[in-house]
Amino acid sequence: MNRRLAIKNTALLMGSGLAATVFSSGLQSCNTKTETSATSDWTPVFFTADEALMVEKFADHLLPATETLGAIDVLAHRFLDKLIGEIFTDEQKTEIRDGLTSLDAFCAAEVGEAFNNCSPEQLDSFFNMQEDESMVEEANLWGSRIASGDKPSFYRQLKGLCLFGYFTSEKVGEEVLSYDPVPGKFQGCVPAEEVGNMWSL
Numbered sequence: 191m192n193r194r195l196a197i198k199n200t201a202l203l204m205g206s207g208l209a210a211t212v213f214s215s216g217l218q219s220c221n222t223k224t225e226t227s228a229t230s231d232w233t234p235v236f237f238t239a240d241e242a243l244m245v246e247k248f249a250d251h252l253l254p255a256t257e258t259l260g261a262i263d264v265l266a267h268r269f270l271d272k273l274i275g276e277i278f279t280d281e282q283k284t285e286i287r288d289g290l291t292s293l294d295a296f297c298a299a300e301v302g303e304a305f306n307n308c309s310p311e312q313l314d315s316f317f318n319m320q321e322d323e324s325m326v327e328e329a330n331l332w333g334s335r336i337a338s339g340d341k342p343s344f345y346r347q348l349k350g351l352c353l354f355g356y357f358t359s360e361k362v363g364e365e366v367l368s369y370d371p372v373p374g375k376f377q378g379c380v381p382a383e384e385v386g387n388m389w390s391l
Contacts, residue, residue: 232268234268236271241290243306245290247308249262249270249352249356253266253352259362259365261352261355264356264359264360265359266352266355267352270351270352289344289348290344292344296320297316301315301316320343
């Protein structure tokens with residue numbers, strides 16, 4: 191398996207292992223205010239302006255800033271734009287665009303408002319409906335299938351990508367997750383009494 195395929199498959203895997211915890215915390219702080227793409231100087235590589243705002247709102251509602259960093263704090267939406275724009279195939283890019291269009295249409299039909307115009311309460315309804323209706327993704331481990339199952343819905347694919355972008359960011363790795371740099375800093379001269387006995391490994 192090449193590196194690009196591994197990255198894409200890893201993104202889908204992240205959605206299943208961390209979904210429940212992250213989603214529940216996201217709904218508790220849906221009123222978080224953040225700068226949107228429409229007001230920033232960022233120019234997307236792949237997304238249109240409307241798509242970029244939609245992905246940003248999706249990521250922000252899924253992973254809002256609370257006592258810990260949110261998705262927008264680590265620019266997860268910009269990471270996804272670069273990931274999709276530079277690594278995904280043309281066919282996969284088309285699937286992403288079609289998926290975003292489908293989610294927006296679902297939101298308009300079921301919630302009564304286009305996704306980008308939804309209030310936090312309306313986004314709550316959208317996420318709850320998608321969680322109830324979307325199928326659980328196929329079980330896999332680092333891109334290798336370990337159980338049979340249906341193809342994940344686009345909602346779960348996008349959710350997995352957001353989680354992947356968030357949890358692989360440097361800030362989250364150092365400030366949110368447990369962080370223990372290995373092998374650590376080099377100390378060339380340490381008193382023997384501080385080291386103790388010699389190590390076998």
